Amino acid sequence: MSRRHVPAVLGLVTGALVAVPAQAAHAAPVEVRCSVPDLVAAINTANGTPGPDTLRLAHGCTYKLTAPDPVHPGNGLPVITSEITIDGRGATIRREAHGKKVPKFRIVYVENTGSLTLTRTTVSGGHATDCPAFPDAVGVACGGGVSNNGSLRISHSTFTGNTSSSAVFAQGGAIDSPGRAASVIDTEVSDNHVVYDGKAPEGGAAGGAVSNDGPLTVTGSRLSGNTATVTANTNSIAFGAAVISFSGTTIEDTVISGNRAFAVKGIARAALANGIPEELGRLTVTGGAVRDNVADAPHGTAQGGGIANNALMTVSGVKISGNRAVAQGGTARGGGVRVGPFGTLDLADSRITGNTAEAPGGTAQGGGIDNPDGGTLKATRNEILRNTVTAGKGTAQGGGLYHAGGATGLGTSTLERNTITRNRAADGGGIFKASGTLTLSGDVVRDNQPDDCAPSGAVPGCGG
Template sequence: MSRRHVPAILGLVAGALVAVPAPAAHAAAVMVRCSVPDLVEAINVANSSPGPDTLRLAHKCTYQLTAPDPASPGNGLPEIRSEITIDGRDATITRDKKAPKFRILFVAGTGNLTLDRTTIKSGFAVDCPFFEDQFPGIVCGGGISNTGTMKVTRSKFIGNTSQSDVFAQGGAIDNPGTGSVSETEVTGNHVVYSGSDIGGGAAGAAIANDGPLTVTRSRLTGNIATVTKDTQSFAFGAGIISFAETTVKDTVISKNRSFAPGGFARAAVSNGIPEPGRLTVTGGAITHNTSDAPHGFAQGGGIANNALMTVSKVKISGNRAVAEGGTARGGGVRVGPFGTLDLTDSHITGNTVDAPNGTAQGGGLDNPDGGTLTARRNKVLRNTVTAKGGTAQGGGLYHAGGPAGLGTTTLEENTITHNRAGDGGGIFKASGVLTLNGDVIRDNEPNNCSPAGAVPGCTG
């Protein structure tokens, strides 16, 4: 589903003498007054002109959109169809909350948008151009939907929404094209499944990626994914959902919430479906996120992986998986039945799982359904599993082989200490293959590993 744009580099060398061509002429930056009609006109002119164009917005201006673009009513501004740079100069482009619903920007397949120092605010998506022919009813990208090429730098996405009664994704940013986001704040955005049918979904309250996409030195905070109560629907990836190749570097993903009463709430950082394309997270922090599914299934507070994933040097702390009267698993990290996760040199600390009158498992790490987890040189500390009136197992790690018994967890040189659960304070192994190699497992409550003798090399 992704687009590929391959830049060409041309050189000219002829005989003994080299003719050096003059630099290509570039139009000067266009100064856009603090006026929505002027901004609309500037985009239309840039789309129709050859070569790249730069639109320089009025410093700290608020461009308030009161109506959608007549030619593309799902969008507030004209489609980006050529190579355009918007130099925001700390300006804001926002939808008037009394206006009809529309996203702010759409990048067409031929478009190449660079967005710098711009706030995109209060967009409200009503369609999804990339999927509308194959999957009518999907809604995506409340702030921006990119099907071409997109580069976002030093910008903000605040209070954008994607809502559908079928499937909604990308509350702030939806990227089926080729994209990058750097030094950008994505906060207070929403993705909502509002239908009544069984099995709907809301994915990626901040960012949804059908890729490829790179996110660097950014902050995804306070975003919310919700679904209709008791529809057995899925709210997942309140920070970021990956359906294709995704790289996240040195980024803070914090205080996001997936809420699915009677359904499935999955972590702030999620892989969508088991298909080619690895989600790689390096550096940064995944902290204080919540997956809440009363009378349902909370699957991962910080990370939920069900495809290919690599995590290295990440602080995963203070995350919660909560399911009153249901099943809650993986406060820090959860590996699904099709997941393969390589986890190295990270801190998984202070995460909690709580399921009053239900089942709670895997405070720090959870691999319950047949996935593959390889963990090296991590610190799994002070994670907690509670279930008043229910079952609480695996404070540091819960492992089971899944229905076929094929799940594997390989631990090498990890420290698993001061974790707490009803049973298996350090590790609870229900079935499958779990191996230790140089790990330190001590000072967990009420025991280090359970059932007794289930984990070779671990006692207590």
């Protein structure tokens, strides 16, 4: 399922700022006692007051939400419609469901007129069952912790234990942002879940931690232990267990680890995935790590344990390690990185190490990198080391890299000054080329098992 971000229509901002009295624009922070009614009242007051407002929560308090907002029952707190900063000072805002029959609702929604800055706050237990930014998308659920249709800045915070679930399509277990801008800085986003729980075929769950249809920047953060799951035997897709991006996205110095996409007899795709229309930019990942993530599709298709790209993507200086694409009795492709049929990936100065594609009794290809369907890969100065492909009595090809031209035969992999060593597969321990165009330029391909390149003579410049 793809969606286009619809930019918010801004009013006469300049005129509005001129009309705001100086004292309202620089209002003193509001101290919010450790009380949910006080927090609700403070947000309502800020929404009705011209100019920006800062709410300072009680240090270390847990604001326990046991009922949804009466005006917008999809949310626990009042909708943010103005410019508000919430300084949590270590506080937690939590949907309190333990031992009680509490309705499902997300924690907060930012309207297109709103701007929320959230700092030093833990957000937990939210459970989205609707998608307020796209009200016509019946049955779609977005953003268990926060859904942003305006402007959102999260820093030094934690999002944990939030869920987005739907019998149609769900995205953004913790954070969903189709808004005009969003940034996540030095924040922990862990153990959140996106779930397709319907019975119809071809449903979807995307973005266990974060989903965005608007511009997004993630800096110096940790995204770990998040999941994307779908109902078994429905031929549905679970993708982007950590992040799914549908608009221009920049991820810097961030660790994406231990996330899992799971789809029995379906498609499980990557911890970090994208499907950005070309006119909306690209996904750029710089520094940090993508490690120990799993795409698991028993008797289905696993595509990219760590990264799956089907649009425009640049990856530079990233450690991609210990990821697994697993499909018992099915097809597993791209333990570390998978390039889809519409993908263009520039991969540079990165380490792709110890990744695995495994499909006992099935087909496994591309332990480190997989470009099988007509995509475009340019790989420069990378280390592709100790990646593995296994399939028992099945097919296991391309320990370091698997390449095929796809249905059109036009897929290309252009390699320059990479080191491809100590990778392993049943066939093509270093590189397996099935079709299409693959070129080497100054690359070192050696010490792979049982061979460096296969079939013999398929890769010019590689001795086999």
